[in-house]
Amino acid sequence: MQTFDSVEDLHEFVEVLLRRIDQRYTAGRRAVVELLASSDHPLSISDIEIRTPTIPRSSAYRHLSDLHRAGVLRRITASDEFARFELAEDFLHHHHHLLCSSCGRVIDVTPTASFERTVARMVHELTDEQGFLATSHALDVIGHCASCQN
Amino acid sequence: MQTFDSVEDLHEFVEVLLRRIDQRYTAGRRAVVELLASSDHPLSISDIEIRTPTIPRSSAYRHLSDLHRAGVLRRITASDEFARFELAEDFLHHHHHLLCSSCGRVIDVTPTASFERTVARMVHELTDEQGFLATSHALDVIGHCASCQN
């Protein structure tokens, strides 16, 4: 999933980003980053709490907020209103999300290059007249995941 | 903006949707619907509070929740995490959103028919392998609006 050859490279880059805002890369933050890096979908606070029980809630919130501020994480909001986090796209392949409106689950899907060329062209089409300067885009598909269709 | 010839048609349809869930179309709910219908972009709770000061917060929340449950409204989450509401797409033209990450503003943009055909084809491409049943999609463009680019 990562565009880094090794986990060490990932950590090194995260550390650089944190240093830019005078933050240290401590064990707790490392644990959060590793958890997110090992997941194939965005995690909510409770996901994180369950999988790193030694980290108190308030610290987890602070880690997420600091890492987000440093540009390491991306915060997304699904159909339910729990914030979910994933590594920023600098660390991952660019991808889109399938949001299950039944269970709230978020599924990552990686588009093909030609797919993305088309999206980029279309984004331009939408923004040009508005004088809007696009920095990124998100194509969310809302529906029901395979396990919620019985 | 509406696909209805008159505001009366809009209200009539809303009333039907509410009746389906044994709810009445009262003055407060009407005011919320009219406000959303007159806006060219999604409104947050505080927008609504400011523009309909006679409606108490708790009632506004209840109206939004009931109207949402009836299928009249669509709830969206922008880059800041304030919920915003707009009329469901049955009442509006299908459209996408430009999200300004500087000021949080949400701008509606209406795509062309050929644009949407392409999006629909691409959505299929993303979901088919996952066994995911798509019901709708949202293409959000993140960036900076014209007034936030100085």
Add this chain to the structure above:
DNA sequence: CTACTTGCAAATGCTTTGCAGGAGA
């Protein structure tokens, strides 16, 4: 040493809910 981190508990702030009086049909 000096500055950043962390854990706990308390506080915040948005949102929801209980309840009693009011209104629609």
Add this chain to the structure above:
DNA sequence: TCTCCTGCAAAGCATTTGCAAGTAG
């Protein structure tokens, strides 16, 4: 007259913050 609606105040709940002890460099 039965059921739904509304306003107020109180409660809930995810998230944030103050503070003091801990740790990195």
